[in-house]
Amino acid sequence: MYRYDEFDAAIVRERVDQFRGQVSRRLDGTLLEDEFKPLRLQNGVYLQLHAYMLRVAIPYGQLDPAKLRRLADIAERYDRGYGHFTTRQNIQFNWVGLKDIPDVLQSLSEVEMHAIQTSGNCIRNVTSDHFAGAAQDEVMDPRPWCEIIRQWSTFHPEFAFLPRKFKIAVTAAEDDRAAIRVHDIGLHIRRRDGQIGFEVHVGGGQGRTPVIATKLNDFVPETELLDYLEAIMRVYNRFGRRDNKYKARIKILVTETGADEFRRLVDTEYAAKTDAEKIALPQAEIDRIHAYFAPPDLTRKPARSQILETAQAANPAFQRWIRVNLHPHKQAGYASITISLKPIGGLAGDATTAQMRVVAKLAEEYGHDDIRVTHAQNLVLPHVALDDLPALYADLDGAGLATANEGLVTDMIVCPGLDYCNLANARSIPVGQDIQQTFADPDYQEDIGRLHINISGCINACGHHHVGHIGILGVDRKGEEFYQISLGGRADHHAAIGDIAGRALSREEVPDAIKRIIDTYRDLRTSAAEPFIETLNRLGHTPFKEAIYAAD
């Protein structure tokens, strides 16, 4: 795991001092709110429906026990005893006072954390595969490159006032768990003839105009990555639309310019770069950063664990949790486990101070000090010995953290919606809770299998409804909340935007309509091994649309 050196530490410390000055200039009126806004945004401070919200960066979702404990302390001291993990692998605190924020940032800096560029029209926190470094299907651990991109993009003087926000995601695995095709830039690390390089996708995104990214380049060698990214960023900064914020993302530039012409612009800019302009990342520096991500020292163990099997036989709930929340590890005798933050009837992504402290302790005891945040708003301990799973489970269960639903129908992405957000048109949280209640029976959920339901309270799509296998979008009709259902979206390596099924439903109609979709799937699937999305793709949407409106 990366550790700050004196340069990283100084940069973050100086930023805290700088923002303290900006807050004090705002509080004494020297800075107008309009001028303060982009400054606070570049420090993660939003003005929400009820209060200021602070979004803290968790670069590529990487935490350790000290960081998570500090987040727990901040939740306890400055918020209401909980934090909200987001779809960008960050954490948000919803009730922090503006005057306290410099102190919170100071406190974060002590554990090598910050809120830099978690908002504003700049390069945002880079996201990645939550199983990085543990997954069987990766060509390498993508985190060193995420860290290099984090450093390069931090306070980039040319790209702090882009037309719009800019999100970069990185994966190194065939099974894309980082949703790179719905990011402004998606990077897929490839190995070719022993050399590492990047397949570059550009112009994906969700929001009101969902677009699947265009592949811009098959293979950019690792030593050229940052210069190539700068070429894309410069083309976007100069030519991206600034006349309409809803047309300002790079996806619109790519669409309106045409993929071939956009590629030509990037290639021309890249070719024009002189040696003096190049970043010239020293090989020693690439090696230095990679060295921080050396795999943990995992004792060799047999592939099967007697302790685990005995415990499973004795406890069906544990057995279920193992079936559902465990992901295979590249080393025999180990697993990556998901700690679900989606208990039935809970708030997706929320964790209390006490829960954060429990996870920190368990990561120390059983998890080689490694904790990840997933873009589905759960936590992961990537390196746990199979032998330790029974003890780990017992402690998680005691803290209300042993929900066995990773990737199942109740593991939904749900935006804060009208309950918290001043952009929303409709509530999301109660709709999600109603659906969870409908499928609360764990046998029923497990029988349904892998299925992503994503819910957004408005067209900005923070709940990723476009890429949910079943997407739910809240809309306002003359002051009343309605919900539009879409089918067939996915965020993985077969990324697709869902199709709207038909007329929007009232809130009361939603859970039964979802149940009819899912029961139709159970009737039509070839076997329980065929997941929902494959049955849908095999048969087309018609039977499922008919199911939605069967009550009409």
Added chain:
Amino acid sequence: MPLIKNGCVVDNEWTFIDDSTDPDGTGLVTVSLPRYLQDVTRERTRNVTLGVRLTPSDDPDLLLPHLDHLPLIEIEFPKYTDGRGYSLAQILRRRHGYTGELRAVGHVLRDQILYMNRSGFDAFETARADLSQVLEALSEHSAYYQPAADGHPTVFARRHLRPD
């Protein structure tokens, strides 16, 4: 409007003449890029010293033949949120090696000046920041990850320059 250049307050001797006004023949004036390209060849026939004021959508490459004898390029920030001027400055300084004065004009605020300076601006025309604030803004950071027009070595490089 106050002008801060190379860390000092200086008198502004330049006047911007918009395209609808005819320059009257003497002094230091900046004009739009189209007008500059049209007038520059005739410049020496008059007692006018010509500089240019770029808008964010201008193509800085068009100045390439003229950079050696351009004393001043102004880049306009119509709103401080319009960041195109940073790219223009980087291109002029780092790609084309422009060494004359590069001045930020328009909506220039204290908290953008560090990025402007790093991108290559050495002069700031601003009503919204005094000299002490500008100097403070320029000294807020001691280390930078990216190479830029200010020539600071990057953190990536500095890490490997340290004596062992």
